[in-house]
Amino acid sequence: MFGRQRFVTIGPHGAPWTPALAPKEAKRLLGLVANGKDPVDDKDSPRTIR
Template identity: 80%
Template sequence: MAVLGVTIRTVQSLAPGETIWDAGHKEAVRGFGVRRQRGTPVYVVKYRALGRQRFFTIGPHGSPWTPEKARKEAKRLLGLVARG
């Protein structure tokens, strides 16, 4: 599990079974990451609700999801979680 900025380059270099969490830059979103289990990398957001950790899949890498669009969606989803 690496903690780096989620960029096109890091997403394309993911090995199967690897996860990268967004960090290390001013636009980083805590809980936003990308993971590759077998095939295509998938953008995810990790959050805590009712004392339990949960994952939400934003979507697979590729059209329409780029790191920037997925990061914006993660911010929106985390805002919804914060509001209840």
């Protein structure tokens, strides 16, 4: 917001964030940003692993 870079962590390495699932989650979050949504606002809602 307002040109400042923000970082979002998805959680620690290990269950459920394996090396195969973490990039998929990162791409999902980037998709939210591309659509104008703020992933931090969605932090209160539970995550779904796809």
